[in-house]
Amino acid sequence: MRIGIIGSGAVGRALATGLARHGHETRIGTRKDEVDGLPVGTPSEVAAEADLVFIAVQGAAAVEVAGGLAGELTGKVVVDTTNPLEFSSGSPGLFVGHTDSLGERVQRAAPRAEVVKGYNTVGNELMVDPDLPGGPPTMFIAGDSERAKAMVADLLGATGWEVADLGGIEASRYLEAMCVAWVRAVRDSGNPHQAFKLLGR
């Protein structure tokens, strides 16, 4: 395929190099003359001539870039790889996203409890002793109390789980969204005996 990649940053270069290895004709759409010796063109010509287009620009620029190329992208398959990441609070968050979660509301409702968000990204059949090929799966947790997270992590470790700590209770926003991803994936496959694992820890 002719694969056009809009954006010359690390993501764009990784896709151009990696997909070329698989025999695809890749080209980066950029205003630069040169990107690590990779084939380049203007965003407009690259989008127009591609069978498949990746948008791999900074999240803050994605809408403007897509809108500017709307004509060239008509009828094309476009992969949007961008994320509305923002770091203004010091911790990663989303600039298109929400600013509250049920986990935060629960913590506010019981302000002197040490709330840990967890056990929410898997179905109840697998919450204790998940026996899955390729396991153990990963339970994602979040909370403001290190003591509380250590206690919950110990319990998880003793009952068949790896643990990934995502930070403060505000990370419930991302954990609750992961639940929807799980629900939708399970619905898609019809098999509720599924759980996330973070490979490569």
Next chain:
Amino acid sequence: MRIGIIGSGAVGRALATGLARHGHETRIGTRKDEVDGLPVGTPSEVAAEADLVFIAVQGAAAVEVAGGLAGELTGKVVVDTTNPLEFSSGSPGLFVGHTDSLGERVQRAAPRAEVVKGYNTVGNELMVDPDLPGGPPTMFIAGDSERAKAMVADLLGATGWEVADLGGIEASRYLEAMCVAWVRAVRDSGNPHQAFKLLGR
């Protein structure tokens, strides 16, 4: 440990049964007299006497339940397992959450393109031919065009990925949140060579 579980639904029963198998003294806090023969008590007494409390009620009730038990939960470690799931649109979503995403904005900016959200839940080092123990990892995708998703899924399958299709482009909301989970987990461990896998497919 004495583990109190507030909620007698499937999640509460699974936790009570599973954690009792590990030698913990589990009790369900409920207004019911009987829950499958498991030890029960009122929510207030179960919360007050537990070393660790799970909130395992419906998402819509979580804040009220936590607020009602705020006194008993003071100084306790509380695991919030709840999710603000709602199904009013026919597809799973969140009632505390957002109603837009960068993926949807990109699709609106190029309305005649067939946008697939993907390649956004992993770092660029692993986008093509991710070579991870326990792999292949799972790329989560979403989009309104079945043709476009099939094309992207073929490319992913040929370059080292399993694919989970989460539905329409609105599922970008959950995929973009998963990116934040990935960023936070990677930051926690210091190792960017990590990727999600959905075990048990």
